[in-house]
Amino acid sequence: MPARPSSPAARLIVALDTADLARATALARALAGEVGLVKVGLELFVAEGPRAVAEIAALGAPVFLDLKLHDIPNTVAGAVRSANALGAAMLTVHAAGGAEMISAARSAAEAAGAARPMILAVTVLTSLGAADLAATGVAGGPVQQVLRLARLAVESGADGIVCSPREVAPLRDALGPGVPLIVPGIRPAGADAGDQKRVMTPAEALAAGADWLVIGRPITGAADPAAAARAIAASLG
Numbered sequence: 001m002p003a004r005p006s007s008p009a010a011r012l013i014v015a016l017d018t019a020d021l022a023r024a025t026a027l028a029r030a031l032a033g034e035v036g037l038v039k040v041g042l043e044l045f046v047a048e049g050p051r052a053v054a055e056i057a058a059l060g061a062p063v064f065l066d067l068k069l070h071d072i073p074n075t076v077a078g079a080v081r082s083a084n085a086l087g088a089a090m091l092t093v094h095a096a097g098g099a100e101m102i103s104a105a106r107s108a109a110e111a112a113g114a115a116r117p118m119i120l121a122v123t124v125l126t127s128l129g130a131a132d133l134a135a136t137g138v139a140g141g142p143v144q145q146v147l148r149l150a151r152l153a154v155e156s157g158a159d160g161i162v163c164s165p166r167e168v169a170p171l172r173d174a175l176g177p178g179v180p181l182i183v184p185g186i187r188p189a190g191a192d193a194g195d196q197k198r199v200m201t202p203a204e205a206l207a208a209g210a211d212w213l214v215i216g217r218p219i220t221g222a223a224d225p226a227a228a229a230r231a232i233a234a235s236l237g
C-alpha cells in the first residue's frame with residue numbers, strides 16, 4: 001500500500017480518463033515524477049482491460065484502479081481477487097454497497113499479502129449536489145451522508161475514504177488523523193467545474209485535511225499536462 005504522501009507532487013493522482021491506451025501511456029510518461037499515482041478508471045479499463053493497468057504500471061508510478069465496485073459481497077470479493085493479480089496500489093468500491101460488501105472486499109484484498117491494494121470506499125459522488133442526492137431518496141444532504149457512509153466503511157475494513165473536498169474537514173473531525181482521505185472534485189481557481197458539483201481548489205482541499213487529490217481534466221486537458229501538474233503542486237506550497 002502506498003505511504004501517506006510527504007511532498008506536494010506525491011499528493012497528486014492524475015485520472016487518465018481516455019479510451020485510448022496510447023494517449024494514456026503518453027500522459028503517464030509526460031507526468032512521470034510530477035504526480036504520486038496514476039488512475040485507471042472505467043473508461044480506459046472497459047476499453048482496454050487489464051493490459052491498460054499492466055502497461056501503465058510498467059512506466060513506474062503506482063496505479064489507482066478506480067472500478068467503483070458495487071455488487072453483492074460474493075461478486076465484489078471475486079472482482080477484488082481478480083484485481084489483485086493486476087498489482088494496483090489502490091482499488092475503489094462504493095460504500096453504499098454496505099458493511100458486508102466492504103468487508104468482503106477487504107478480506108479478498110488481503111489474499112494478495114503485503115502488496116495488497118488499499119481498499120478505498122467512495123462515499124457520495126462529487127457530481128451530486130444536495131438536490132440530486134435528495135432525488136435518490138437520501139435526506140439530510142451530502143455532509144451527513146458522507147459521514148454516515150465513511151463511518152460504516154471504516155468500521156467494515158476500508159483503508160481510505162473518497163469524498164469531495166467539502167466533507168474533508170468534518171470527516172477529519174469525525175475520523176481523526178489516521179484515515180487516509182482521497183479527494184476528487186478539485187478545480188484550480190477559475191477552472192471549469194464541468195460535471196463536478198462539490199468542488200474546491202487544490203490548496204483549499206489540502207488545508208481542510210486531504211491526503212491525496214484526484215485530478216483529471218485540469219491536468220490532462222491542459223496544453224502542457226506536466227506544467228499544469230507542476231503549477232498545482234506549487235499551489236500546495
Ligand SMILES: O=C(O)c1cc(=O)[nH]c(=O)n1[C@@H]1O[C@H](COP(=O)(O)O)[C@@H](O)[C@H]1O
Pocket residue numbers: 015017039041066068092122124125126127162163184185186194196214215216217218
Ligand atoms: O473515485 C473517484 O476517483 C471519483 C469519485 C468521485 O466522487 N468523483 C470523481 O470525480 N471521481 C473520479 O475523479 C476523477 C475526476 O476527474 P476530473 O473531474 O476530470 O478532475 C474522475 O476520474 C472520476 O471518476
